[in-house]
Amino acid sequence: xxxSKLFIPTLxxxxxxxxxxxxxxxxxxxxxxxxAAGIYSHLPxxxxxxxxxxxxxxxxxxxxxxxxxxxxALHPAEIWKETGRWDVMGETMFRxxxxxxxxxxxxxxxxxxxTSIARGELRSxxxxxQVWYQIQTKFRDEPRPKSGVLRVREFTMKDAYSxxxxxxxxxRSFEDQRRAYGAIFRRCGLSFVxxxxxxxxxxxxxxxxxxxxxxxxxDDVAACGSCGxxxxxxRAESRGAAAAAEPDPAARVLKKFATPGVRTIDDxxxxxxxxxxxxxxxxxxxxxxxxxxVAVVRGDDELNEAKLQTAAGAQLLRPARPEExxxxxxxxxGSLGGLYDPRRxxxxxxxxxxxxxxxxxxxxxxxxxxxxxxxVDVARELxxxxxxxxxxxxxxxxxxxxxxxxxxxxKALEIxxxxxxxxxYSAAMGARVLxxxxxxxxxxxxxxxIGVERIxxxxxxxxxxxDGIVWPLSIAPYQVTVVALQQQDPAVARAAEQLYDGLSAxxxxxxxxxxxxxxxxxxKDADLIGIPIRIAVGKKSLAxxxxxxxxxxxxxxxxxxxxxxxxxxxxxLAEVSFVDALGGRRE
RNA sequence: CGGGGCGUAGCGCAGCCUGGUAGCGCGCCUGCCUUGGGCGCAGGAAGUCGGAGGUUCAAAUCCUCUCGCCCCGACCA
Numbered sequence: 001x002x003x004s005k006l007f008i009p010t011l012x013x014x015x016x017x018x019x020x021x022x023x024x025x026x027x028x029x030x031x032x033x034x035x036a037a038g039i040y041s042h043l044p045x046x047x048x049x050x051x052x053x054x055x056x057x058x059x060x061x062x063x064x065x066x067x068x069x070x071x072x073a074l075h076p077a078e079i080w081k082e083t084g085r086w087d088v089m090g091e092t093m094f095r096x097x098x099x100x101x102x103x104x105x106x107x108x109x110x111x112x113x114x115t116s117i118a119r120g121e122l123r124s125x126x127x128x129x130q131v132w133y134q135i136q137t138k139f140r141d142e143p144r145p146k147s148g149v150l151r152v153r154e155f156t157m158k159d160a161y162s163x164x165x166x167x168x169x170x171x172r173s174f175e176d177q178r179r180a181y182g183a184i185f186r187r188c189g190l191s192f193v194x195x196x197x198x199x200x201x202x203x204x205x206x207x208x209x210x211x212x213x214x215x216x217x218x219d220d221v222a223a224c225g226s227c228g229x230x231x232x233x234x235r236a237e238s239r240g241a242a243a244a245a246e247p248d249p250a251a252r253v254l255k256k257f258a259t260p261g262v263r264t265i266d267d268x269x270x271x272x273x274x275x276x277x278x279x280x281x282x283x284x285x286x287x288x289x290x291x292x293x294v295a296v297v298r299g300d301d302e303l304n305e306a307k308l309q310t311a312a313g314a315q316l317l318r319p320a321r322p323e324e325x326x327x328x329x330x331x332x333x334g335s336l337g338g339l340y341d342p343r344r345x346x347x348x349x350x351x352x353x354x355x356x357x358x359x360x361x362x363x364x365x366x367x368x369x370x371x372x373x374x375x376v377d378v379a380r381e382l383x384x385x386x387x388x389x390x391x392x393x394x395x396x397x398x399x400x401x402x403x404x405x406x407x408x409x410x411k412a413l414e415i416x417x418x419x420x421x422x423x424x425y426s427a428a429m430g431a432r433v434l435x436x437x438x439x440x441x442x443x444x445x446x447x448x449x450i451g452v453e454r455i456x457x458x459x460x461x462x463x464x465x466x467d468g469i470v471w472p473l474s475i476a477p478y479q480v481t482v483v484a485l486q487q488q489d490p491a492v493a494r495a496a497e498q499l500y501d502g503l504s505a506x507x508x509x510x511x512x513x514x515x516x517x518x519x520x521x522x523x524k525d526a527d528l529i530g531i532p533i534r535i536a537v538g539k540k541s542l543a544x545x546x547x548x549x550x551x552x553x554x555x556x557x558x559x560x561x562x563x564x565x566x567x568x569x570x571x572x573l574a575e576v577s578f579v580d581a582l583g584g585r586r587e
Numbered sequence: 588c589g590g591g592g593c594g595u596a597g598c599g600c601a602g603c604c605u606g607g608u609a610g611c612g613c614g615c616c617u618g619c620c621u622u623g624g625g626c627g628c629a630g631g632a633a634g635u636c637g638g639a640g641g642u643u644c645a646a647a648u649c650c651u652c653u654c655g656c657c658c659c660g661a662c663c664a
Contacts, residue, residue, distance in 0.1 A: 012613065012625060013599045017657040037656065143588080146658080265663065277663095284662060295662085303662045319662070333664030365664075392662090467624095485623055520624040527624090538623055548623095 001478070003513040007044055009033075010525050020216040022460035023148025025469050029528045031477075038145025038153035045529065048477040049456050050156065053188060054135055056474065057158045057450060060184045060583070064176040066131040066160055071113045073137055077103035079112045083428045088315050094139045094153075106139035111425050111447055114161045118443060119431035125165045128433065128443070129173055133160035135452065147216060149453045150413065156452040163426075163443045165435060170420055170444045174206070177418050177448045179583070181210055185415065186584025188455050189472025190462060195221050196231035197417060198306040210416035212458040217413030222393050226405030234306035237389060238397035238407055251361035253375045260370045263334035265299045268363065268372065276300075281356070281364035281376065283336040285325045285348070288314035292328040292348035295390055296338045296364075296382065298356060302392040311351050311388035329367045337364035339373060342384035350385030352378065357387055413461070415454045421445040463553075469530030470553045473576045478511040480569055481531040485519040485538035496537040499547065499565055506566050508573065527552070533572060535565055 008030040018024040026032045031046035042050060058068065080086035080093075086105070094106040107113070114132055122130065138157045145152050162173035178194070185192045190212055197209040209232055211221055222236035223229070231237070262268050265282060268275045280299030285292060286308060293312050297303050309317040320328065328348045329336050338350050356362075360377035373381075399405035423442040426432065432440045456475065463470040473479060480503055484496035493514070500512040511531060513522045519538065526534050534557075536548040541559055549568055550557035560568060579585070 009597095010625095011598065016599065017593085019658075034656090143661090144658095263664070282663065284664065286662090297662090299663085301663090305662065308662090325664080331664095336664055488622080518622060518624085518626065520622090520626080522625095523623075524625045536623080540623065 001511055003511060004515045006511075008525075008529065009043070010528055018148060020147045020150065020461070021464055022150065022216065022457040025460055025464055025528070025530075026148065026457070029469055029530065032149060038142060038151065040149055040152065040154075045477040046456070049471070049475055050452060052475040052477075053452050053455050054156075054158070056187050056580075057135065057184055057452070059580075060180040060187075061133050061158070061160060063183075063583075064131065064180050066133045066180075069114075069132055069134045071107075071110055071134055071136060073107045073139065075105050075107050075113065077105060079116055080105055083112055083425055084315070085112070090316075092140050092142070094141050107136070108138050108140045109157075109447075109449070110134065110136070110159055111161065111421070111445075112429065115425045115429045115431050115445070118163050118426070119429055122163065122431065122433055122443065125433050125435050128163055128165045129169050130163040131160060131173060131176070132163075133158060133448075147218075149457045150216060151218065152453070155454075158450040158452060160448040162446040162448070163431075164445070165433065165441070166444055167422075170422070170446050174418060174420055174446050177446070178208065181416050181418065181448075181450070183583035183585075184450065185210060185212075185455070187580050188459060188475050190415070190455065190458055192415065193221065193223060193230050193412070195223075195412075196235055198232060198234040198310065205420045205422055207417065207419040209414050210418075211412035212415055212462065213410055213412050214458065214461045215411045216457075216461050217411045219412050219414055220409055221412045222395075222407045222409050224399035224402060224405035224407055227399060227402035229399055229401040229405070232306075233392060233409065234304060235310070236393045236407065237400040238393040239400055251375050252377055254377075254381065255374045256366055256371055257374060258370060259335070259372045262370070262372070267334075269299075275363045275374070279362055281338065281362050281378075283329075283338055283365055285320040285328055285336065286312070286317055287320050287324060288312040288317050288349075290316075292320060292324060294329070294336075294338055294348045294350045294385075295353075296350070296356065296385065297353040297391050299363075301353065301355070303390055304392040307388070307390050307392075308351065311386075311390060312349070331365065331367045331369050335365040335367065335369050335371060337367050337373060337376075338382045338385060339364065339376070340367055350382065351388050351390060352382050352385040353390040354387045355391060356382075413454065413458050414451070415458055416448075416450040418448040419446060421447050464530070465553075467524075468528035471530045471532055473532045473572065474580065476530065476532050478531050479509045479573060480533040480535060481511040481513060481526050481529075482535045482537065483513045483519075483522050483526055485522065485536055487514055487516050489539055492537055492539060492542060495542060495547065495562060499535055499537065499562060502566050503569060506570060508566075508569055533569060 010030045011028040014024055015027045018027055031043055033041045035041055077086055093108055096104050098104055135158045139154055142151055142153055164170045164173055193211050195209050195211055197207045220233035222231055222233050265277050265280055269277050277299035282297050282299050284295045284303055295303055295308050356378045362376040363372055363374050364376050366373050393407055395409040397407050399407055426442040426445055431443045435441050459472055460469050482496050482499050484492050486492045500510055503510040530552055532552050534550045541548055546559035547562050548557040549560050
């Protein structure tokens with residue numbers, strides 16, 4: 001294609017409200033334009049990148065026998081009510097009403113829709129397994145769209161669903177997807193980590209997230225440098241910090257004391273109280289599926305809400321409102337504690353962080369405003385509670401899975417997530433088949449998602465420099481750009497045209513910069529847009545019968561004969577095809 | 588949802604505090620010049636100052652409301 005005829009609106013200045021690299025560069029280089037908060041138009045260059053990524057996704061899905069569908073984005077409320085997710089999804093789901101007054105929602109994922117097809121058509125174990133997928137626009141009314149294309153309200157997702165007769169079949173389907181995901185991300189030029197993840201509102205048992213390490217990400221990952229254990233901090237486990245030293249026996253005597261005005265852990269740690277945070281019990285009240293739950297962690301630990309949700313077995317979890325806290329515990333935040341009579345009508349369930357097991361001499365609120373207890377023995381006073389892992393791990397803590405490893409925490413961007421759903425959706429929606437013994441059993445399902453725009457954005461986050469984007473060859477909008485440095489010079493223009501024709505004839509995706517612009521402008525744009533291979537044609541090198549070959553990421557150009565260009569380019573492309581054929585592995 | 592910031596020409600910004608003819612840079616158009624890293628010179632087009640209401644002789648500027656965008660937070664009791 002000729003640059004002079006394309007719509008590539010590059011920006012010299014940095015857009016004011018872009019903060020992360022991928023956002024800045026995709027706007028500046030003419031790939032994206034915003035329409036509203038978290039809603040972007042894909043310009044021609046971005047469209048090409050998206051199609052490249054989708055092609056890789058399709059190839060790898062097809063390779064494991066998955067079949068492509070195209071399902072509606074507009075869903076009747078009824079089908080979401082069948083699984084209860086019409087309510088669970090809350091405000092995150094875009095909702096509307098049709099002219100007949102029927103409630104509808106815009107699809108944020110497609111478990112219900114695929115399951116409805118499965119229940120209508122799948123009857124026998126002989127039809128299983130089935131693996132179905134689509135690449136569709138998803139809508140999510142995020143509370144806070146941000147970071148350009150990283151967290152948006154309308155985006156493209158590859159979502160796949162597996163339907164198996166039993167758990168063993170699901171295990172195989174899950175493994176197929178795990179391998180396919182690795183191949184997809186490697187082929188897209190992304191280094192990633194697969195981590196244990198929290199299943200959240202999707203439900204189900206095992207789940208693995210595919211994460212790209214970048215500060216632009218919104219998740220925190222804990223990884224062990226020794227054994228390879230990696231988990232989203234939402235569910236990462238550690239051996240924790242060492243338990244606080246055993247206090248003297250006198251401190252085991254329960255004693256109530258006045259703490260007027262004390263509101264926080266810090267207040268109590270400061271004079272005149274001087275109770276170190278590590279000796280305090282932090283008490284938090286939540287509402288889990290409508291029921292109050294009290295969670296207790298050590299004063300210097302943070303509660304991990306995802307872990308609490310899991311421990312409480314809740315679909316929906318939120319912090320309790322102030323008035324709910326007063327009703328549950330009889331006091332206001334600042335004086336809350338786990339010491340209450342569990343037999344009292346309406347007494348909330350108590351969950352205690354497992355790291356507190358056996359500790360005594362602790363300090364906690366007395367559930368009476370302005371009073372705390374000292375000398376709290378967890379085994380004695382919190383006996384009515386259940387222990388569970390509730391605390392957020394911290395960097396440097398010992399790995400829970402191996403002997404000498406330490407956990408490293410870092411920011412990461414989620415680009416894919418695979419779940420073992422089990423029978424949650426099939427049971428709720430009546431998707432059953434007859435097994436070989438003639439019994440009717442619910443289909444065992446898995447669900448597997450990839451964020452397509454996020455792959456593109458992650459590639460930019462990982463591969464850019466101060467001049468612009470450095471696209472991986474596999475997903476670049478064009479593979480090669482031929483830049484005519486002096487378009488007015490007939491010899492230069494002719495040489496550039498010949499290279500363009502030669503490369504095009506060889507099947508290379510090439511962008512010819514034939515604009516009547518100064519060399520500086522063209523070279524700046526070429527760097528900004530990030531085409532992997534640049535062939536510069538100019539008077540100087542042409543005088544020696546040469547043109548300049550320069551991979552985008554390399555510092556220097558190489559002068560080669562024009563006749564060499566096609567061969568050089570093909571050699572670079574062949575390397576990528578070779579790697580692609582191996583599922584992204586360089587072997 | 589809580590907090591903060593910002594809406595002035597296509598883009599980036601100044602002007603607002605202290606009311607009085609709407610400005611700068613980039614981009615765009617024309618001409619000359621230049622031609623290997625976002626040239627130079629000259630001329631030009633382009634803005635209901637996000638919207639509504641109010642105060643005032645007079646509002647981009649002050650007041651009220653509203654819409655939009657960005658950032659931080661949304662366990663830390």
